[in-house]
Amino acid sequence: MIGLGFLYLVAGVTFAAFAVLSVAGRPRHPGNALFYALIAVSFLLGDRLGDLGNGVLVLAIVLVATLGRMGSRERPQEPVAPRGSMLFVPALVIPVTALAGTLLFSELPGLVDPKQATLVSLTLGVILALAICYLWLRPAPAEPFRQGTRLMDHIGWAAILPQMLASLGAVFALAGMGGVVGSLIGHVIPEGSVLGAVTVYCFGMALFTVIMGNAFAAFPVMLTAIGLPLLIHTYGGAPARVAAIGMLAGFCGTLMTPMAANFNLVPAALLELRDRYGVIRAQIPTAIPLLIFNIVLLYWVI
Amino acid sequence: MWVLAGIVVIAAGFMLRFNPLLVVVASALVTGLAAGLDPGTVLSAFGKAFNDNRYITIIYIVLPVIGILERHGLQERARDLIGRIRGATLGRLLLVYLLFRQVTAALGLTSIAGPAQTVRPLIAPMAEAAAETQAPGESDPEQAKALAAATDNVGLFFGEDIFIAIGSILLMKGVLEADGIDLPPLALSAWAIPTAIAAFAIHGTRLLLADRQLRRKARKP
Numbered sequence: 001m002i003g004l005g006f007l008y009l010v011a012g013v014t015f016a017a018f019a020v021l022s023v024a025g026r027p028r029h030p031g032n033a034l035f036y037a038l039i040a041v042s043f044l045l046g047d048r049l050g051d052l053g054n055g056v057l058v059l060a061i062v063l064v065a066t067l068g069r070m071g072s073r074e075r076p077q078e079p080v081a082p083r084g085s086m087l088f089v090p091a092l093v094i095p096v097t098a099l100a101g102t103l104l105f106s107e108l109p110g111l112v113d114p115k116q117a118t119l120v121s122l123t124l125g126v127i128l129a130l131a132i133c134y135l136w137l138r139p140a141p142a143e144p145f146r147q148g149t150r151l152m153d154h155i156g157w158a159a160i161l162p163q164m165l166a167s168l169g170a171v172f173a174l175a176g177m178g179g180v181v182g183s184l185i186g187h188v189i190p191e192g193s194v195l196g197a198v199t200v201y202c203f204g205m206a207l208f209t210v211i212m213g214n215a216f217a218a219f220p221v222m223l224t225a226i227g228l229p230l231l232i233h234t235y236g237g238a239p240a241r242v243a244a245i246g247m248l249a250g251f252c253g254t255l256m257t258p259m260a261a262n263f264n265l266v267p268a269a270l271l272e273l274r275d276r277y278g279v280i281r282a283q284i285p286t287a288i289p290l291l292i293f294n295i296v297l298l299y300w301v302i
Numbered sequence: 303m304w305v306l307a308g309i310v311v312i313a314a315g316f317m318l319r320f321n322p323l324l325v326v327v328a329s330a331l332v333t334g335l336a337a338g339l340d341p342g343t344v345l346s347a348f349g350k351a352f353n354d355n356r357y358i359t360i361i362y363i364v365l366p367v368i369g370i371l372e373r374h375g376l377q378e379r380a381r382d383l384i385g386r387i388r389g390a391t392l393g394r395l396l397l398v399y400l401l402f403r404q405v406t407a408a409l410g411l412t413s414i415a416g417p418a419q420t421v422r423p424l425i426a427p428m429a430e431a432a433a434e435t436q437a438p439g440e441s442d443p444e445q446a447k448a449l450a451a452a453t454d455n456v457g458l459f460f461g462e463d464i465f466i467a468i469g470s471i472l473l474m475k476g477v478l479e480a481d482g483i484d485l486p487p488l489a490l491s492a493w494a495i496p497t498a499i500a501a502f503a504i505h506g507t508r509l510l511l512a513d514r515q516l517r518r519k520a521r522k523p
Binding site: 004007008010011014015017039042043046047049050051052053054055056057058059061062065066077080081082083084085087088090091094095098099102116118119122123126129130133137139143144145146147148149150151152155157158159160161162163164165166167168169170171172174175176177180181184211212215216219220223224228232239240241243244245247248251254255258259261262263264266267268270271273274275278279281282283285286289290293294297 | 303305306308309312313316321322323324326327329330333334336337339342344345346347348349350351352353355356357358359360362363364365366367368369370371372373374375376378379380382383406411412413414415417418419420421422423424426444445447448449450451452454455456459460463469470473474477478481483485489490491492493494496497500501504505508
């Protein structure tokens with residue numbers, strides 16, 4: 001069955017190629033190459049390293065990201081003959097394959113791990129698009145990966161931040177962070193005020209998401225702290241409404257935080273914006289009214 | 303109580319502009335030690351979670367394809383295309399993309415679009431070109447690109463929770479179950495619909511206001 005193992009193999013080989021091409025392109029600045037090589041090791045050998053081994057690998061990645069003087073450099077490239085509108089075809093092959101594969105694999109159980117159907121289909125789409133590029137554009141074998149490295153250099157260490165934050169969430173859970181924050185926040189709500197409880201719940205979801213960069217980390221904390229004891233058990237709110245609207249209030253926080261690097265910093269880097277917070281600035285005017293909407297909605301339906 | 307030091311480390315580290323990866327590791331160590339765990343246990347827990355969450359970082363496999371297509375002029379083609387569509391504006395383009403992103407995410411297709419897959423190669427250059435056509439010499443390409451990335455996020459966040467098998471729905475179900483509340487995922491995803499509509503209305507209004515701003519810029523040079 002095709003599952004995560006296949007995905008990690010493809011990702012590992014891709015990052016290994018980025019590493020090799022970084023060494024070849026910039027031998028005096030090994031930071032980028034080392035960073036990509038360590039990520040390749042994680043993808044290819046992560047399951048054999050053991051938990052402590054993976055922890056040491058994380059420390060090595062952080063060390064390289066902090067001290068390795070990573071960076072991007074745009075070199076002048078020899079012009080190539082531009083192609084016409086057919087260039088859209090390989091670009092669209094990726095989403096179309098992802099869509100078609102997701103639908104197809106649900107009809108053909110046993111072939112692909114159903115939990116990973118979309119990611120597997122996306123990966124197959126990438127491989128198909130790359131094959132089309134090689135056959136049609138006839139680049140040098142390493143050229144697509146050299147171009148990929150150029151884009152990856154723009155993203156840099158931010159690429160790994162979301163995975164790091166998810167891991168931090170696991171340590172927070174182990175340390176019992178949820179219970180501590182919950183008991184603390186419980187004290188600030190005026191007694192008997194439904195609106196107060198709803199506001200602190202939604203606002204707390206957003207605020208904790210801003211700090212953690214991830215609504216998934218905020219949700220268990222706020223639900224245990226306010227959602228369950230006050231909104232559901234005391235004021236009789238329907239659990240589905242409290243949970244769903246609370247999570248979406250957290251998503252409003254995701255729009256406003258640089259800690260959600262994959263959504264906010266990576267696009268700014270990929271689009272080469274001068275202001276690395278440019279995407280966040282473009283999102284805040286949507287996030288704040290939407291957060292207020294969620295508070296009003298939850299108060300109304302409770 | 304001392305575990306809260308972990309949150310303080312995150313906030314302080316970020317404000318002092320340390321590398322965020324370093325801040326995250328420091329916060330994990332401080333939190334673990336404050337909870338009475340030994341450093342080896344913390345490092346093992348962190349390493350295990352890091353290994354379990356590798357799927358988050360797979361998306362960069364699209365970069366070689368996008369890179370080689372850009373080398374052959376993909377972004378320029380995207381700009382030309384939008385220039386040829388009469389009546390295409392920054393606001394209308396992004397409004398259509400917002401709807402597309404919300405609807406496909408609601409069907410569980412969160413990975414078919416994104417900053418690397420669609421925004422950088424297609425939507426951002428189109429947005430930039432549309433804004434430039436609306437107010438030649440007066441449009442702000444940075445703003446058009448940032449708005450394109452923002453629209454992608456808004457569409458994703460406030461579409462995906464309508465799909466019943468997305469991670470956040472499964473997380474909510476799991477947390478509620480731990481308290482003895484058993485809910486079908488459909489009950490949770492149905493309550494994502496009002497906020498999805500509000501997100502479309504609020505962000506859509508902002509997109510159309512961006513068009514109006516561009517019209518004003520075009521009128522008075």
